Amino acid sequence: MTDHGTDPAGKVGFLNTAAVHVATFETLSRTHLPSGSTVHRLDPEALELARQDGAAERVRAVVAAHLAELRDAGCGIVLCTCSTLGEVAEDLSGDGLAVIRIDRPMLRRAVTLGPRIGVLVALTSTIEPTTGVLAEGPRRRKLT
Numbered sequence: 001m002t003d004h005g006t007d008p009a010g011k012v013g014f015l016n017t018a019a020v021h022v023a024t025f026e027t028l029s030r031t032h033l034p035s036g037s038t039v040h041r042l043d044p045e046a047l048e049l050a051r052q053d054g055a056a057e058r059v060r061a062v063v064a065a066h067l068a069e070l071r072d073a074g075c076g077i078v079l080c081t082c083s084t085l086g087e088v089a090e091d092l093s094g095d096g097l098a099v100i101r102i103d104r105p106m107l108r109r110a111v112t113l114g115p116r117i118g119v120l121v122a123l124t125s126t127i128e129p130t131t132g133v134l135a136e137g138p139r140r141r142k143l144t
Contacts, residue, residue, distance in 0.1 A: 010036035013075030015066050015089055017047035017082040025081065039073045041066045050084050051125045063088045071097045083126040107133050 012033065014025050022040050029038050043066060050059045063085055070078050077098045080089035086101025093099035107130070110117045117134065121127055 011074045011076065012036055012038050013067075013070035013073065013078035014038060014040045015063070015070070015078055015080045015082070015085065016040055016042045017044050017085065018042075019044075021081045025079070039070055039075055041070060047082055047084055047123075047125075050088075051123070059085070060088055060092070064092050067092050067097060067099065071095065083121075083129050084123065087129050087132065101129075101133075103130050104133055 010033065012029065014021070016022055016025075019042060022042060025040070026038065029036060043062065046059065046062050046066070049055050049062060063080075067078060067089065076096065077100065078089070079100050079102060080086050081102045083101065083103045086103055089099045090101045090104075103126075107117075111134070119130055119134070121130060
């Protein structure tokens with residue numbers, strides 16, 4: 001876990017499944033939230049677990065534990081940087097912790113740009129969650 005800064009009012013948590021995301025989101029945080037602080041949870045095994053058949057309850061327990069740790073660290077908001085885990089993380093939002101899945105803002109923006117959207121995924125496990133968020137667009141008009 002990486003913890004930068006001490007102001008809990010401006011503390012943002014990140015749930016990552018790849019180490020590369022820690023550096024990326026640290027850079028973005030310093031640029032866009034210069035007075036905020038960050039806490040990162042890194043768990044590559046959570047992604048591997050999510051890709052296994054029949055592991056849904058175990059994945060939910062792992063993600064819930066990470067979110068509880070981020071809440072305990074003073075985070076009021078968490079960005080889940082993994083599309084595969086995004087739906088689970090978002091479903092566990094509550095008790096003073098808002099969770100945003102990384103693909104929701106991206107897809108929200110994409111649907112405003114035109115009638116046809118192309119999506120390139122790095123893992124097959126992201127196809128279903130990403131297309132699920134896209135399918136919400138016409139019904140909800142707002143992907144937040």
